[in-house]
Amino acid sequence: MTTAPRQPEDDAKDRQLESARVDPRGTHLTTDQGVRVGNTDDSLKAGARGPTLLEDFHFREKLTHFDHERIPERVVHARGAGAYGHFQPYDDWLAEYTVAEFLTDPSVRTPVFVRFSTVVGSRGSADTVRDVRGFATKFFTRQGNYDLVGNNIPVFFIQDGIKFPDFVHAVKPEPHNEIPQASSAHDTLWDFVALQPETMHMMMWLMSDRALPRSFRMMQGFGVHTFRLVNAQGQGTFVKFHWRPALGVHSLVWDETQKIAGKDPDFNRRDLWDTIEAGNFPEWELGVQLVPESDEFAFDFDLLDATKIIPEEQVPVRPVGRLVLNRNPDNFFAETEQVAFHTANVVPGIDFTNDPLLQARNFSYLDTQLLRLGGPNFAQIPVNRPIAPVHTDQRDGFHQHKIDVGRTSYTKNSLGGGCPMTSGAFPEVFSHYQQKVEGVKVRQRSESFKDFYSQATLFWNSMSQPEKEHIVAAFRFELGKVEHREIRATIVDHLNHVDHELAVVVARGIGVRAPKREVRPNHGLSSPALSQLAASADTISTRRIAILVAAGVDGEGVRRVVAELRDRGAIPELLAPADGTVRCADGSDLKVDRAISTVASVLYDAVIVPSGPESVRTLSADGYTVHFVAEAFKHFKAIGAFGSGIELLRKAQLGSVRLAEDTETVIVDAGVVTTSAAADALPPEFSEAFACEVARHRIWQRETSEVPA
Numbered sequence: 195m196t197t198a199p200r201q202p203e204d205d206a207k208d209r210q211l212e213s214a215r216v217d218p219r220g221t222h223l224t225t226d227q228g229v230r231v232g233n234t235d236d237s238l239k240a241g242a243r244g245p246t247l248l249e250d251f252h253f254r255e256k257l258t259h260f261d262h263e264r265i266p267e268r269v270v271h272a273r274g275a276g277a278y279g280h281f282q283p284y285d286d287w288l289a290e291y292t293v294a295e296f297l298t299d300p301s302v303r304t305p306v307f308v309r310f311s312t313v314v315g316s317r318g319s320a321d322t323v324r325d326v327r328g329f330a331t332k333f334f335t336r337q338g339n340y341d342l343v344g345n346n347i348p349v350f351f352i353q354d355g356i357k358f359p360d361f362v363h364a365v366k367p368e369p370h371n372e373i374p375q376a377s378s379a380h381d382t383l384w385d386f387v388a389l390q391p392e393t394m395h396m397m398m399w400l401m402s403d404r405a406l407p408r409s410f411r412m413m414q415g416f417g418v419h420t421f422r423l424v425n426a427q428g429q430g431t432f433v434k435f436h437w438r439p440a441l442g443v444h445s446l447v448w449d450e451t452q453k454i455a456g457k458d459p460d461f462n463r464r465d466l467w468d469t470i471e472a473g474n475f476p477e478w479e480l481g482v483q484l485v486p487e488s489d490e491f492a493f494d495f496d497l498l499d500a501t502k503i504i505p506e507e508q509v510p511v512r513p514v515g516r517l518v519l520n521r522n523p524d525n526f527f528a529e530t531e532q533v534a535f536h537t538a539n540v541v542p543g544i545d546f547t548n549d550p551l552l553q554a555r556n557f558s559y560l561d562t563q564l565l566r567l568g569g570p571n572f573a574q575i576p577v578n579r580p581i582a583p584v585h586t587d588q589r590d591g592f593h594q595h596k597i598d599v600g601r602t603s604y605t606k607n608s609l610g611g612g613c614p615m616t617s618g619a620f621p622e623v624f625s626h627y628q629q630k631v632e633g634v635k636v637r638q639r640s641e642s643f644k645d646f647y648s649q650a651t652l653f654w655n656s657m658s659q660p661e662k663e664h665i666v667a668a669f670r671f672e673l674g675k676v677e678h679r680e681i682r683a684t685i686v687d688h689l690n691h692v693d694h695e696l697a698v699v700v701a702r703g704i705g706v707r708a709p710k711r712e713v714r715p716n717h718g719l720s721s722p723a724l725s726q727l728a729a730s731a732d733t734i735s736t737r738r739i740a741i742l743v744a745a746g747v748d749g750e751g752v753r754r755v756v757a758e759l760r761d762r763g764a765i766p767e768l769l770a771p772a773d774g775t776v777r778c779a780d781g782s783d784l785k786v787d788r789a790i791s792t793v794a795s796v797l798y799d800a801v802i803v804p805s806g807p808e809s810v811r812t813l814s815a816d817g818y819t820v821h822f823v824a825e826a827f828k829h830f831k832a833i834g835a836f837g838s839g840i841e842l843l844r845k846a847q848l849g850s851v852r853l854a855e856d857t858e859t860v861i862v863d864a865g866v867v868t869t870s871a872a873a874d875a876l877p878p879e880f881s882e883a884f885a886c887e888v889a890r891h892r893i894w895q896r897e898t899s900e901v902p903a
């Protein structure tokens with residue numbers, strides 16, 4: 195993946211941020227008032243052993259500032275990671291439907307800030323929990339800021355935003371003991387689900403592998419709601435937004451996610467940070483599904499219902515442009531924590547629909563920022579500032595950074611020359627889409643929102659066999675943690691409305707009676723695009739490959755394999771019993787990247803054991819290293835070994851997998867790639883076959899149940 199040379203607009207946000215950056219190099223310590231400080235270790239005292247004096251303004255300023263360092267964490271999506279980049283449309287085809295310049299002018303490259311997040315956990319929770327991931331993009335367009343505040347799952351739990359506090363209270367840690375952290379596997383969430391069957395479609399997604407992304411860089415993003423595009427003639431078109439990752443959609447294995455939560459709770463944010471630092475810039479393609487307004491009622495669901503997708507087979511996703519993230523923030527708090535997204539930040543050419551979830555969001559995001567960021571001037575925080583000029587009559591408030599000159603702060607005025615002016619016409623000015631609205635005031639749900647199960651069934655039918663098995667295991671795990679058996683039983687009843695077989699197998703795992711009869715025949719329809727196996731990509735770019743080495747290893751073999759993997763864009767790392775260097779069998783030295791004890795197989799995508807009898811003897815004698823290989827096997831990862839390296843695979847007892855014996859040809863069985871050849875004789879097919887298995891991401895047909903890892 196490469197990025198084209200930067201264009202002026204691309205730099206506009208970066209240049210704006212430059213004025214806010216403070217570089218400590220070559221400076222002297224001062225107070226907030228700029229007075230130089232010579233000692234910040236000892237407070238001012240009455241005698242060396244005496245009490246601290248109130249007069250010590252430096253001490254008081256330092257402590258007071260520290261005492262006020264924290265702001266409320268986001269009420270949801272508290273844990274996240276962000277990066278800057280740019281978006282550029284491929285061409286102008288969308289101009290027929292919208293006047294939004296950043297979507298239609300291929301010469302314009304718009305700066306963006308993207309924040310990825312989990313939903314349920316606190317700021318300090320682990321990255322790899324089972325959860326939805328937020329995918330929020332702020333486009334700093336020349337027409338003002340546009341925020342696409344989406345998720346990696348295309349539907350939502352509820353249909354009306356008035357239920358959002360109830361849903362969030364149910365899924366967050368329970369109020370009496372604040373347990374469990376960052377987990378949906380508890381009674382209150384499933385009690386909520388049991389009583390709100392509209393959640394069933396989303397729960398199918400949440401129990402699927404989508405909730406365990408391998409990387410933020412390997413997940414799709416969705417705007418979720420049906421929005422509206424508006425063209426120069428003022429005509430509207432319904433639109434759903436999609437992000438597709440260049441690296442394909444990939445997930446972790448449930449057992450792996452739980453272990454990573456301990457081994458490296460920063461797994462996803464570290465991955466984003468490291469790959470951007472290394473210049474491997476993540477990319478997504480923006481696509482749209484367009485529906486003419488005349489087709490508003492052409493579907494067997496309501497376009498305004500955020501618990502429904504528009505199947506891609508019915509309305510294809512058409513590519514619009516490319517998003518690239520190429521710069522990490524300078525300061526997590528200043529940028530990633532203080533970035534403020536809002537669904538109502540729209541620009542001319544993009545508008546809302548009456549989706550009641552979206553309508554509620556359009557209230558909630560502004561409201562929450564007022565509390566979280568301490569007042570109404572948060573749009574002046576550097577990360578949030580538009581690159582479009584800002585001129586308002588808004589004044590004062592906490593943290594006002596502007597110095598508005600002149601005596602008028604009202605419109606219309608004559609004393610200020612009538613400025614700022616309100617003149618101009620659409621699309622220069624934002625003009626709300628002219629939709630005719632008529633209705634009786636009612637607190638009621640539309641009948642067209644009341645099919646809660648058909649798309650849950652569609653999702654289930656569209657899964658591959660391993661995806662189905664993972665969903666069943668997830669339901670069994672989550673419901674198995676629910677203490678109230680009647681809640682488990684009610685969920686099984688709902689599952690019986692999704693698919694009878696699914697309900698039966700889940701029930702069998704959680705100790706409740708399996709339903710005897712099918713209550714709602716499975717409609718048999720599927721949407722192949724919903725399986726994430728359909729969205730994989732044939733690349734091993736940025737995949738982390740562990741190469742296990744010790745003294746006496748086949749140095750030449752290692753160097754060759756490392757070079758061949760790097761050529762394919764992968765990131766091989768040499769892991770040894772100790773950090774430093776290892777002396778190879780040929781007397782040369784290899785630089786070790788990490789000591790094995792500081793990492794674990796769950797942090798890698800694949801493993802290779804090179805040849806070298808002495809090296810393999812040392813590695814085989816270490817239980818942690820043997821476990822490393824067995825665990826990688828258990829998690830369906832590609833494994834390679836050449837020459838005597840195969841002995842370590844034998845020690846790890848990888849079930850009935852066929853390994854190369856006295857043959858220099860390359861044997862591939864269930865993702866395990868072996869050859870007896872070593873060093874010079876190592877055939878090029880070895881790396882090729884291994885890369886092929888890594889690109890498959892996981893080898894699901896592998897039999898792992900007997901492997902004790």
Ligand code: HDD
Nearest residue numbers: 268270271309328329330344345355358418554558559562
């Ligand atoms: Fe939300 C944050 C995505 C429904 C109220 N939401 C938040 C973030 C994302 C989403 C990605 C984190 C933004 C960031 O990184 O700062 N939310 C969604 C999606 C939804 C959704 C895709 C359904 C389609 N949200 C939703 C509803 C409400 C909210 C129905 C309230 C009625 N969401 C919020 C919030 C948050 C938020 C409380 C917390 C922090 C923030 O806004 O800035 O206002």
